[in-house]
Amino acid sequence: MALPQLDKYAHVPWEEKERLFEEVTADPRFADYLYGCYECGICVATCPSARFYDFSPRRIAQALAREDVALVYEQIQDDIWECSQCFSCLRCPRKNNPGGLVTIMREVAVRHGLASAKQALEGYSRIIYKIMSTGTQVSPDMIRPEAFPDWGPSAKETGDNLDVWRKAMPPETMHTTSMSWDVADKTLTELYLIWHMTGVMDMIKAVDEGLHMILVDVMEEKLEEAGYPLS
Amino acid sequence: MPISLPVVQSAPAPKGRAFARSAPDPAEDIREKVFELEAKGEWIVPRVPEPWVPVTTKYGRTKKIPLQHTWHHKSCGQCGHIPGYSTSIFWLHRKLGLDYNDPRDQTSCTAWNYYASATSNSAAQAAVAVRNFAAAHETGYFPQIHCGTSYGHYKEVREELVRHPELRAQVRDIMGKLGKPLVMPEEIVHYSEWVYAVRDRIAARQVHDFTGVTVTVHPACHYYKLVQEDAIYDPDVYGGQRTAVVSAVAQALGAKVADYSTWFDCCGFGFRHILVQRDFTRSFAVQRKIETPDVTLTHDTGCVTTLDKSQFAAQAHDKKVGIPVMSEAQFAALAMGAHPYRVCQLHWHSAEYRPLLEKMGIDWREAWREFEDDCERIKKGEKHFLTWEDVDA
Ligand code: SF4
Ligand code: SF4
Numbered sequence: 001m002a003l004p005q006l007d008k009y010a011h012v013p014w015e016e017k018e019r020l021f022e023e024v025t026a027d028p029r030f031a032d033y034l035y036g037c038y039e040c041g042i043c044v045a046t047c048p049s050a051r052f053y054d055f056s057p058r059r060i061a062q063a064l065a066r067e068d069v070a071l072v073y074e075q076i077q078d079d080i081w082e083c084s085q086c087f088s089c090l091r092c093p094r095k096n097n098p099g100g101l102v103t104i105m106r107e108v109a110v111r112h113g114l115a116s117a118k119q120a121l122e123g124y125s126r127i128i129y130k131i132m133s134t135g136t137q138v139s140p141d142m143i144r145p146e147a148f149p150d151w152g153p154s155a156k157e158t159g160d161n162l163d164v165w166r167k168a169m170p171p172e173t174m175h176t177t178s179m180s181w182d183v184a185d186k187t188l189t190e191l192y193l194i195w196h197m198t199g200v201m202d203m204i205k206a207v208d209e210g211l212h213m214i215l216v217d218v219m220e221e222k223l224e225e226a227g228y229p230l231s
Numbered sequence: 232m233p234i235s236l237p238v239v240q241s242a243p244a245p246k247g248r249a250f251a252r253s254a255p256d257p258a259e260d261i262r263e264k265v266f267e268l269e270a271k272g273e274w275i276v277p278r279v280p281e282p283w284v285p286v287t288t289k290y291g292r293t294k295k296i297p298l299q300h301t302w303h304h305k306s307c308g309q310c311g312h313i314p315g316y317s318t319s320i321f322w323l324h325r326k327l328g329l330d331y332n333d334p335r336d337q338t339s340c341t342a343w344n345y346y347a348s349a350t351s352n353s354a355a356q357a358a359v360a361v362r363n364f365a366a367a368h369e370t371g372y373f374p375q376i377h378c379g380t381s382y383g384h385y386k387e388v389r390e391e392l393v394r395h396p397e398l399r400a401q402v403r404d405i406m407g408k409l410g411k412p413l414v415m416p417e418e419i420v421h422y423s424e425w426v427y428a429v430r431d432r433i434a435a436r437q438v439h440d441f442t443g444v445t446v447t448v449h450p451a452c453h454y455y456k457l458v459q460e461d462a463i464y465d466p467d468v469y470g471g472q473r474t475a476v477v478s479a480v481a482q483a484l485g486a487k488v489a490d491y492s493t494w495f496d497c498c499g500f501g502f503r504h505i506l507v508q509r510d511f512t513r514s515f516a517v518q519r520k521i522e523t524p525d526v527t528l529t530h531d532t533g534c535v536t537t538l539d540k541s542q543f544a545a546q547a548h549d550k551k552v553g554i555p556v557m558s559e560a561q562f563a564a565l566a567m568g569a570h571p572y573r574v575c576q577l578h579w580h581s582a583e584y585r586p587l588l589e590k591m592g593i594d595w596r597e598a599w600r601e602f603e604d605d606c607e608r609i610k611k612g613e614k615h616f617l618t619w620e621d622v623d624a
Pocket of ligand 2: 036037038039040041042043044057058061091092093094095096098
């Protein structure tokens with residue numbers, strides 16, 4: 001009988017694993033999110049993802065607390081995208097924040113363009129595009145039966161009547177279909193500057209070059225008009 | 232007999248980080264730190280406008296809830312997919328005669344994406360928050376935040392900015408380039424706290440009798456789990472063991488608030504999951520043991536969407552479905568006589584809500600006919616939009 005593979009990422013150089021580990025633990029939020037672990041499992045008992053996947057917030061906290069570089073790497077590759085970021089695990093008696101640790105680990109995975117991050121975000125590009133370009137994440141015109149077949153006939157009915165239904169509501173800001181409300185142009189320019197100045201555009205480039213190109217295109221015009229040439 | 236296991240890579244000895252229990256004690260009030268930083272000239276702290284309502288948070292502190300003169304930080308999920316949520320909040324303000332501002336100079340908090348895809352970082356998230364706070368400050372209005380995730384996330388951002396001077400410096404620098412100061416409001420206020428604060432005024436204007444209506448309340452994770460010490464608790468609601476918002480409103484309106492065993496569970500929204508991995512979301516949402524109420528009330532964007540939209544597919548598994556789901560703002564507006572379609576926009580919801588309206592004494596057939604007339608007039612170009620005047624007609 002073959003022995004179970006103890007480290008399925010044995011082929012990845014140790015230095016690479018250590019680099020990611022150091023990046024996670026160097027994040028300024030890290031010290032606020034981990035104070036050791038009793039192994040009590042309270043976080044697991046509250047965790048929806050632990051009920052549906054082979055996932056455990058306790059293991060996340062434990063691996064980081066034990067400085068288990070190889071296991072942390074494995075979790076970055078295999079586990080972190082299962083978390084639903086509900087923060088039920090903040091019930092932790094040590095005041096740990098396993099969900100927050102996952103957020104940091106995900107950011108590291110994105111910055112390094114890891115295959116796991118690319119895979120987890122497959123099909124998600126249109127959402128990133130929407131939030132980054134319009135400042136609102138879900139627009140009314142996303143409700144289409146082919147996108148939400150499991151929502152039943154209401155998705156089709158909404159899609160069919162979208163234009164009229166959006167006008168048939170009283171707040172003036174909400175007569176929109178391609179964004180959740182009418183965000184002012186100046187506001188969008190400021191948002192684009194924030195994405196550029198905080199390195200978010202580089203993160204997008206690391207996981208999805210095509211999306212990065214489209215976003216740069218969309219933003220360029222508004223930024224130039226406002227006197228902020230991208231070059 | 233010892234088994235020889237193939238140890239491929241052995242971890243170096245831990246560097247021996249000493250784990251201190253250094254998280255801020257709940258006894259520490261972050262708002263004091265916010266004021267200290269204001270005194271040092273680090274940021275501007277807009278005050279809650281008078282008159283405000285004092286409420287009690289988890290560890291017994293007083294929080295100020297502004298009654299009016301509020302800047303409505305809208306929710307992208309509410310405005311985009313369940314617009315009657317936002318419309319009802321505005322309608323309640325109008326009916327209670329309380330002044331508000333519905334800005335265009337507002338982005339979403341972008342935290343849905345931060346939690347879903349991690350294609351962001353602390354500095355970007357803090358800059359988005361502070362930009363919105365600065366935009367509110369420019370109008371002289373005080374932020375009232377519609378989304379539970381925005382509310383929870385902005386409190387995370389407040390903690391990060393208070394604790395990390397280098398983050399403050401970075402965000403101050405970014406704001407400087409946008410021509411804005413660093414702004415942090417005195418309180419971070421969720422709309423459900425405002426509804427809680429005005430529940431007796433709502434009840435005083437109630438036109439439909441809700442005594443025959445049984446509700447269950449799903450408290451929203453990002454409202455009371457993220458930065459938990461800031462959520463409202465009340466000894467008269469569940470003995471102070473559970474957040475009082477929503478439940479206290481339903482009680483004030485005479486509805487029966489039924490208990491159920493899985494109230495602490497998350498709804499299954501999952502941020503990324505609701506959009507691209509809905510098998511998780513659906514499974515989790517319909518596993519909730521909500522014992523046949525007339526309606527489930529909640530107070531966050533994702534919870535309404537998840538609990539409402541996940542019911543359809545569950546029919547294939549013989550699950551009990553058909554429980555209407557809405558926010559307590561819509562529920563309160565219905566109690567005060569709001570139009571179920573022009574104001575509460577219930578046609579955007581999926582689960583069957585019409586028997587509930589009948590139980591409330593609302594003639595949905597007539598209301599739908601009126602709404603279809605509105606749509607016809609819009610289609611014919613006789614009307615561009617439905618207005619507040621139409622709603623009040
Ligand atoms: S935030 Fe993630 S780890 Fe924490 S309880 Fe929710 S799903 Fe589990
Ligand atoms: S609840 Fe906290 S202390 Fe307990 S196992 Fe989870 S992380 Fe460790």
